Amino acid sequence: MKVNGVPVTPPDPDARLLDYLRDDLGLIGAKEGCGMGECGSCTVLMDGVPVCSCLVLVCQAEDADVTTVEGLRRTxxxxxxxxxxxxxxxxxxxxxxxxxxxxxxxxxxxxxxxxxxxxxxxxxxxxxxxxxxxxxxxxxx
CATH class of the missing domain: 1.10.150.120 ([2Fe-2S]-binding domain)
Structure with missing residues (x-):
């Protein structure tokens, strides 16, 4: 998996992508709102497609390019x-x-x-x- 263009190796493939981004990588832009994919506060891009990272396991993003708000250049x-x-x-x-x-x-x-x-x-x-x-x-x- 790449996160914001950088190859990473997550320690726990069964962790939620949101938790890995926030807790392990310190990328806190995506936030836990509802925890059910209803509010969009945890949205990231996975291969260019918006996904609720609270619903995605790290193993599901294994071969993906993940982009967080921190990975978007000032636009x-x-x-x-x-x-x-x-x-x-x-x-x-x-x-x-x-x-x-x-x-x-x-x-x-x-x-x-x-x-x-x-x-x-x-x-x-x-x-x-x-x-x-x-x-x-x-x-x-």
Missing amino acids: ALQEAFVTGQAVQCGFCIAGMVVSASALLEEHPDPTDEQIRAGLEGNLCRCTGYGAIVRAVREAAR
């Missing part, structure tokens, strides 16, 4: 979240940014409907989705 997307006031408490933002990053890879000029669909499964309790959708749309420009 227009992240800037748009900040300048567009799409960040409040910050709990969900890592998952939102990771999911939006994958969306923009697939759809460089997405419609608002595509943005909403791309962010499905990522819950935000503070900011509200209007600012988040606007931030993704701005980053696409």
